[in-house]
Amino acid sequence: MELKSYQYKVIEDLEKYLGYLQRYKKVNVAFNKYWEDRIGPYDPLEGKGMQPYKNNIPNAAHVCIKVPTAGGKTFIACNALHSIFSAYSGSIPKVVIWLVPWSNLLDQTVNNLRNPAHPYRQKLNSLFNNRVCIYEKKDLLQGSNFSPVVVQEQLSIIVMNFASLRVKNKEDRKVYQQNSQLLAFADRYKTKSHLLDDIDETALINVIRSLNPVLVVDESHNAESTLSVEMLNALNPSFVLDLTATPKENSNIVSLVPTIELKKEHMVKLPVIAYNHPDKTEVINSALHLRHKLELLAKEDEAKGGKYIRPIVLFQAQPKTAEDNTTFEKLKEQLLKIGIPEEQIKIKTANKDELKGIDLLSRDCEVRYIITINALKEGWDCPFAYILASLADRSSAVDVEQILGRVLRQPYVMKHSAPLLNISYVLTASLKFHETLENIVKGLKASGFSDTDYRERDMMPAEEKLQAVTNSLEHFLFPEQTEQIEGGAGINPERISFGAAANVAPLPYRI
Numbered sequence: 001m002e003l004k005s006y007q008y009k010v011i012e013d014l015e016k017y018l019g020y021l022q023r024y025k026k027v028n029v030a031f032n033k034y035w036e037d038r039i040g041p042y043d044p045l046e047g048k049g050m051q052p053y054k055n056n057i058p059n060a061a062h063v064c065i066k067v068p069t070a071g072g073k074t075f076i077a078c079n080a081l082h083s084i085f086s087a088y089s090g091s092i093p094k095v096v097i098w099l100v101p102w103s104n105l106l107d108q109t110v111n112n113l114r115n116p117a118h119p120y121r122q123k124l125n126s127l128f129n130n131r132v133c134i135y136e137k138k139d140l141l142q143g144s145n146f147s148p149v150v151v152q153e154q155l156s157i158i159v160m161n162f163a164s165l166r167v168k169n170k171e172d173r174k175v176y177q178q179n180s181q182l183l184a185f186a187d188r189y190k191t192k193s194h195l196l197d198d199i200d201e202t203a204l205i206n207v208i209r210s211l212n213p214v215l216v217v218d219e220s221h222n223a224e225s226t227l228s229v230e231m232l233n234a235l236n237p238s239f240v241l242d243l244t245a246t247p248k249e250n251s252n253i254v255s256l257v258p259t260i261e262l263k264k265e266h267m268v269k270l271p272v273i274a275y276n277h278p279d280k281t282e283v284i285n286s287a288l289h290l291r292h293k294l295e296l297l298a299k300e301d302e303a304k305g306g307k308y309i310r311p312i313v314l315f316q317a318q319p320k321t322a323e324d325n326t327t328f329e330k331l332k333e334q335l336l337k338i339g340i341p342e343e344q345i346k347i348k349t350a351n352k353d354e355l356k357g358i359d360l361l362s363r364d365c366e367v368r369y370i371i372t373i374n375a376l377k378e379g380w381d382c383p384f385a386y387i388l389a390s391l392a393d394r395s396s397a398v399d400v401e402q403i404l405g406r407v408l409r410q411p412y413v414m415k416h417s418a419p420l421l422n423i424s425y426v427l428t429a430s431l432k433f434h435e436t437l438e439n440i441v442k443g444l445k446a447s448g449f450s451d452t453d454y455r456e457r458d459m460m461p462a463e464e465k466l467q468a469v470t471n472s473l474e475h476f477l478f479p480e481q482t483e484q485i486e487g488g489a490g491i492n493p494e495r496i497s498f499g500a501a502a503n504v505a506p507l508p509y510r511i
Helices: 006-022 028-037 074-089 105-112 121-127 137-141 148-154 170-176 180-185 204-210 226-234 259-264 278-301 328-337 435-446 462-477
Strands: 061-066 095-100 132-137 153-163 215-216 237-243 254-255 272-276 312-316 347-348 371-374 383-392 424-428 456-460
Touching: 006 061, 006 074, 006 180, 006 254, 006 259, 028 061, 061 074, 061 148, 061 226, 074 105, 074 215, 095 105, 105 121, 105 132, 105 153, 121 132, 132 137, 137 153, 137 170, 137 204, 148 226, 170 204, 180 204, 254 328, 278 312, 278 383, 278 424, 435 456
Parallel strands: 061 237, 061 254, 095 153, 095 215, 132 153, 215 237, 272 424, 272 456, 312 371, 312 383, 347 371, 383 424
Antiparallel strands: none
16 A cells, blocks of 8 residues: 555655754744745734744644545554654654544554554555564553563554543553563663653653653544643653644644545545435435445446445434433344344444444445444544434434544545445434534534535425424423424334345435
8 A cells, every 4th residue: 555646745745844853953943944935934914824833842843734534644644654763863762652532543543553464554564674563551561572672673653542641540540650560661761851750760651751752643633632732741752743634723734635635536435415304214214225225336336346345324323311312222123123134233332332343344244234322433444334324303403523524434445436335425304404514514624624525405394394493492481381392203113114135215315
């Protein structure tokens, strides 16, 4: 796997900045001069040019790469590590702390970087002469194949989540405790100026600080709070590389990728088709038939020489806040009743993870339906996810922006011969469809795209919406006299015309 043209440009931009850093020595001077030479001096009155460097991490260069969702940030970072360590010319050990915001993203990152068949690991092996080792926090605490000699001879990537460095519970505090397994590092400290006050010199945090690691901060917009910046400073980094689709105000952007580049390279499934149904039953009906139709098209495409695709529906169920809400248990029960095999259905919530250890891209995998609430946020990656079917209460705007990016990634980064396999879909039954569309636009923008990247159709009868508004007002004024407007808006299995062996019903709309 090689860099796409826009990814190569990102690496080129980073290397140019590193050149300025070597020339001017000071991180702020290098950054400001880098942008001044590219687009002219910053003019705050006209809003022209790049804002001056923000010194968030005083002792390290701290820069950001802005790449839209599905743009290959992780692969870019793998290539960037070689550029960074080449610029530092052996003055620092090749130690990387790869920070991620969530445990599911940690597991995915560790698995991909360790897998010798994965393009990320293959690229790292190629760039660092097969001398690469991936660690988790538990490996370091046990001193597992981690010593001063080993660190000097290889690229060491330590994948941790933000919580590991925030002292909240007993498990996290181990990073700050005495550790005899790491005594060999303490014996080789050239100076003790890096030691944190009242923290034993053998503690993992002090060992990390002695190594002046390079930090890769994935989804860095989640690490901009005061607490998170303190966490980054606590690691005593030599260089910090932020990866995000939506940089915060205090980011120092050295390269940004326009969304059109991803479209040209077939990295994403766009546009997003947003379709509003009369009720939840029709959302399910439509999702089942659309997914089945997409799978038939995928099989035809593969028979003609295309790639294997097994389209997946993400059902966004309601949290357990009311008795009549469509919870994930109820939804799974309904899917089983209409004949969906249980092995095709998995639940992924904050407290229940049936996806752990499953390779969703494998031809042997049976999963076609994933039920979630908001657990599939940033970091979860499956290009086979095509349809986001929301079963939120009809009286609410559908909050799809948090997981919309999960259906955008294009399988195999190529255009498929069947046009419907190059599109992603959002199905809803919302009386507030306008607000739902606003949330879709938020989701697109959060992924680095725009409000021109969706198409919409609303099939909710206007009189029903008007009646809902009237009912809502009456409920607000006279709650003791009115019933919940959600009343009959649940799921009616008898109206779902789908079974395990059913033929594909015609879709209720054209795309």
